[in-house]
Amino acid sequence: MAQINRAVSLGRTFLARLAPWFPLALFVFSIGYYSSYAFSGLDLGGEGGTIAVIADRIRFGAKPYVDTFLGYNLLWFYPIVWLFQIFGPNFAVVRLFFFALSVGLGLAAYRTVLRATRRPLLSLATGVVVVLIPGIQFRNYLPFFGVVDLMVILEAFALPHNKRSTRVVWILAASLLVSITFLVRIDLGLFFSVVYLGSAIGFAFLGPDLWPERFKAMLVGVLFLPTSFAALHLPIGAYAQARGFGNEFLGQYTEELIYLGDRLGHLLPAAAEKTNPRTTETAPSSRSLIQLVSVSLPTSENAERTNRPLPRWTEMFTSRWGKTRILVFLTYYPLVAGLIMGGATLVFACTCLAQSARRTQTTTSRPAGTEALILGISLASAFTLFPQYFFFRPDPQHISEMMCVFLIALACSCGVVLDHFSSANRWLRSLFVAWIALTLMSVYLYCDYGLSKPWMGSIARKQRDEVWFTGDNGVSALLPSAEAKETRQLYELIKAHSSPDDYVTCFPYAPTVNFMTGRRSYLYNLYLDNVNRPPNFDTKAIADIEKYKPAAILVDDDPMNVVDDSRFSTWAAPTLAYIEQHYHYAGTFCRNDVYLAPGK
Numbered sequence: 277m278a279q280i281n282r283a284v285s286l287g288r289t290f291l292a293r294l295a296p297w298f299p300l301a302l303f304v305f306s307i308g309y310y311s312s313y314a315f316s317g318l319d320l321g322g323e324g325g326t327i328a329v330i331a332d333r334i335r336f337g338a339k340p341y342v343d344t345f346l347g348y349n350l351l352w353f354y355p356i357v358w359l360f361q362i363f364g365p366n367f368a369v370v371r372l373f374f375f376a377l378s379v380g381l382g383l384a385a386y387r388t389v390l391r392a393t394r395r396p397l398l399s400l401a402t403g404v405v406v407v408l409i410p411g412i413q414f415r416n417y418l419p420f421f422g423v424v425d426l427m428v429i430l431e432a433f434a435l436p437h438n439k440r441s442t443r444v445v446w447i448l449a450a451s452l453l454v455s456i457t458f459l460v461r462i463d464l465g466l467f468f469s470v471v472y473l474g475s476a477i478g479f480a481f482l483g484p485d486l487w488p489e490r491f492k493a494m495l496v497g498v499l500f501l502p503t504s505f506a507a508l509h510l511p512i513g514a515y516a517q518a519r520g521f522g523n524e525f526l527g528q529y530t531e532e533l534i535y536l537g538d539r540l541g542h543l544l545p546a547a548a549e550k551t552n553p554r555t556t557e558t559a560p561s562s563r564s565l566i567q568l569v570s571v572s573l574p575t576s577e578n579a580e581r582t583n584r585p586l587p588r589w590t591e592m593f594t595s596r597w598g599k600t601r602i603l604v605f606l607t608y609y610p611l612v613a614g615l616i617m618g619g620a621t622l623v624f625a626c627t628c629l630a631q632s633a634r635r636t637q638t639t640t641s642r643p644a645g646t647e648a649l650i651l652g653i654s655l656a657s658a659f660t661l662f663p664q665y666f667f668f669r670p671d672p673q674h675i676s677e678m679m680c681v682f683l684i685a686l687a688c689s690c691g692v693v694l695d696h697f698s699s700a701n702r703w704l705r706s707l708f709v710a711w712i713a714l715t716l717m718s719v720y721l722y723c724d725y726g727l728s729k730p731w732m733g734s735i736a737r738k739q740r741d742e743v744w745f746t747g748d749n750g751v752s753a754l755l756p757s758a759e760a761k762e763t764r765q766l767y768e769l770i771k772a773h774s775s776p777d778d779y780v781t782c783f784p785y786a787p788t789v790n791f792m793t794g795r796r797s798y799l800y801n802l803y804l805d806n807v808n809r810p811p812n813f814d815t816k817a818i819a820d821i822e823k824y825k826p827a828a829i830l831v832d833d834d835p836m837n838v839v840d841d842s843r844f845s846t847w848a849a850p851t852l853a854y855i856e857q858h859y860h861y862a863g864t865f866c867r868n869d870v871y872l873a874p875g876k
Contacts, residue, residue: 291396291397294396295396298386298396298399298400298403299383299386299387301400302382302383302386302400302403302404302407303379303383305404305407306378306379306382306383306407307379309407309408309735310375310378310379312735312738313735313737313738314371314372314375315368315371315752315753315754316737316738316739316742316753316754316755317413317730317737317738317739317753317754317755318745318751318753318755318763318788318792319788320763320782320786320788320789320832320866320868321782321784321785321786321787321788321832322413322414322788323412323413323414323415324367324370324371324374324413324414324788325786325787325788325789325790325791325792326785326787326802326803327352327353327356327370327414328356328365328367328370328749328787328788328791329787329790329791329797329802330344330346330353330802331353331354331356331357331360332360332365332791334353334354334357335357335360335361335365339519339520339521340353340516340521340524340525341521341524341525341528342520342521342524343800344800345800345801345802345803347801347803348460348461349458349459349460349461349462349528350459350512350516350525351456351459351460352417352460352461355373356369356370356373359373365749365750365791366749366750367749367750367751367752367791367792368750368752369750370414371413374413374414374415374416377416377417377420378407378410378411378416378420378733379407380420380424381406381407381410381416381419381420381423381680382403382404382406382407382410383403384420384423384424384427385402385403385406385423385680385683385684386399386400386402386403387399387427388423388426388427388430388684389402389403389684389687389688389691391427391430391431391435392430392434392435392650392654392684392687392688392691393687393688393690393691393692393694394691395691395694398687398690398691398694399687401687402683402684402687405683405719405722405723406419406423406680406683406684408723408726408727408734408735409676409679409680409722409723409726409727409732409733409734410676410680410733410734411673411676411677411679411680411732411733412673412674412676412677412731412732412733413733413737415673415677416733417460417461418461418464418661418664418677419661419676419677419678419680419681421453421456421457421460421461421464421468422464422657422658422660422661422677422678422680422681423680423681423684424453425450425453425454425457425468425471425657426653426654426657426658426681426684428446428449428450428453429450429454429468429471429472429475429653429657430649430650430653430654431443431446431449431450432446432447432449432450432475432476432493432497433447433450433472433475433476433478433479433483433493433497433649433653434475434479434483434646434649434650434653435646435650436484436485436646440489443485443493444493444496447493447496447497447500448500448504450472450497450500451472451497451500451501451503451504451505452504452508454468454469454472454501454504455501455504455505455507455508455509456508458505458509458529459508459509459512462528462529462532463532463536463664464660464661466532466533466536467660468657468660469501470656471653471656471657471660472497472501473497473498473501474652474656475497475649475652475653475656476493476494476497476498477494478625478648478649478652478653479493479494479497479649480493480494481625481628481629481645482625482628482629482645482646482648482649483645483646483649484643484645484646512525513525513526584669584670584671584837584838584839585670585838585839586607586666586670587603587604587607587670588604589604589608591604592604592605592608599725599728602721602724602725603672603675603725605718605721606675606679606718606721606722606725607665607666607670607675609718610658610659610662610678610679610682611666613682613686613714613715613718614655614658614659616711617651617655617685617689618652618655620651620689620692621648621651621652621655622648624644624645624647624648624651624692625644625645625648625652627644627648628643628644628645628648631644642695647692647695650688650692651685651688651689651692654681654684654685654688655685657681657684657685658678658681658682658684658685659678660681661677661678661681662678664677664678665677665678669837671731672725672726672729672731672732673731673732675732676726676731676732676733679722679726683719683722686715686718686719689711689715690711690712690715693708693711693712696708738754739755739756740756741756741757742754742755742756742757742760743755743756743757743760744760745760745763745764745767747763747767747792747793748791748792748793748794749791749792749794751788751791751792759866762865762866763865763866765863765865766789766865766866766868766870767792767793769828769862769863769865769870770789770793770795770828770870771793773827773828773862773872774793774795774827774828775827776794776795776796777796778795778796778826778827778828779795779796779797779798779824779825779826779827780793780795780796780797780826780827780828780829780830781797781798781799781821781824781826781828781829781830782797782799782829782830782832782868783804783817783829783830783831783832783844783848783851784803784804784805784832784836784844784848785802785803785804785805785832786830786832786868787802789830789868795827795828798820798824798826799820805836805837805842805847806836806837806841806842806846806847807837807842809847809848813847813848813851814848814849814850814851817848817851818850818851818854821854821855821858825873826873827872827873828862828870828871828872828873829855829859829870829871830868830869830870830871831844831852831855831868831869831871832844832867832868832869833845833867833869834867855871856871858874859871859872859873859874860872860874
């Protein structure tokens with residue numbers, strides 16, 4: 277027994293000496309890992325091309341919302357605008373920027389778990405998993421702000437600080453970051469505002485400080501958030517007004533609130549009426565909220581506006597073992613785990629309130645109120661990203677964005693369990709072991725799935741037999757030889773049959789083609805599908821073709837939302853018929869049917 281205790285003591289000493297190097301080790305691992313596949317893959321319809329084209333438009337004077345549809349808020353695009361102003365339009369810069377966000381994401385995840393659990397190994401393991409699967413490439417804003425907002429809200433309203441001024445600084449940082457989140461994506465900012473305000477109120481009742489200090493912190497938090505919001509938005513609003521898009525910039529907030537209220541009010545009825553969708557209209561600038569729900573939006577003249585369907589939960593048990601079954605598990609697991617962690621949060625909160633009423637002290641190393649705040653804030657932060665995948669598109673890409681934050685919530689719950697394990701009775705220990713086993717299984721399945729799916733941002737983007745493809749504007753990528761050959765043929769065909777002054781139109785969306793060939797697109801909205809297309813799409817699309825006379829039109833007829841109604845040939849049949857009648861087919865490359873104008 278003495279030898280075991282000595283070994284444990286030596287292990288703890290060694291870990292204490294090694295732990296300060298964990299952040300550096302995680303940083304080096306991140307750089308090496310991302311360097312191994314940073315240039316692998318090129319998605320012609322991906323977010324990277326959309327961001328690059330819109331940023332280049334803004335750089336040359338296009339007015340956001342007025343001249344070009346954004347779908348998200350200004351800070352989703354302006355960092356790339358600023359980089360393009362320094363380095364010129366370069367797709368490699370876009371790649372590196374989002375990988376840099378992924379590095380920061382992993383380090384923030386490590387720090388958050390370390391502060392919440394005080395367990396370096398658990399923190400390092402969480403950071404490594406987040407680095408391995410950082411979420412969809414070119415959309416890393418969402419997991420990044422999810423984790424960073426969680427980190428600062430925990431510091432502001434959950435974790436203990438030696439000085440009162442330190443908490444005030446963290447409250448200010450949290451209010452500023454939540455306000456910045458609005459400028460990236462409004463719905464995420466709204467959700468985190470709820471988390472922030474709920475945390476401030478929870479801290480007043482459950483925080484580790486004395487009651488007067490907790491009450492003051494709550495008042496400071498409630499005051500700081502609108503102040504920070506105004507301090508950031510007033511100058512940006514003035515900038516937008518001076519450049520001719522002020523009304524549109526401010527109007528999107530009202531539209532978002534109205535749409536969110538409408539969707540929340542009709543969520544359950546709409547889900548029950550998926551087979552009989554109602555007719556509604558959505559404002560052009562509300563794409564981010566369109567992504568909030570997976571209800572079937574209005575019936576169009578050509579096809580139903582059906583999103584990717586949510587899989588039946590029973591497939592978790594009835595389908596053959598494999599990737600499909602794992603995906604169903606990962607889709608529904610956050611609901612089950614969230615209910616368990618939510619229940620634990622209530623238990624700790626009630627324990628804290630009961631202890632306060634009896635004026636007794638907890639026997640654990642950390643007060644029950646602090647544990648309730650840690651669990652509640654981390655869980656609520658993770659669920660800010662739940663609606664976009666569960667109600668809009670339950671696919672691996674969107675699940676990975678939520679999981680980056682949800683992994684931290686799981687790690688925090690395991691930290692709490694380990695803190696209470698030695699003092700628990702046999703029955704509780706059995707529950708604790710079961711919870712840790714379930715968590716480990718879920719993380720294993722997530723890693724097994726995510727490391728094999730390139731759409732989740734992992735090394736699965738790297739494939740065998742890769743060769744370089746190089747286009748214009750720094751679009752360089754390592755692609756499998758067959759894909760590289762088709763991409764090269766597509767690039768050369770567009771370049772040979774168009775000039776820099778010509779337009780190239782991609783339906784429903786493939787903006788990377790425009791960026792890699794240096795050819796303009798006249799489309800106001802670069803992202804169209806059966807869900808968000810306007811009711812008069814065909815009439816306007818045909819009129820625009822006649823007006824702008826694009827040199828080439830590309831059509832990808834894949835079911836973008838998995839269902840047949842999401843094929844371009846279904847929801848835009850008149851437009852496709854017009855293209856086939858007036859343009860000549862030149863071949864299919866990388867899923868895109870290419871039609872050239874007469875004489876081209």
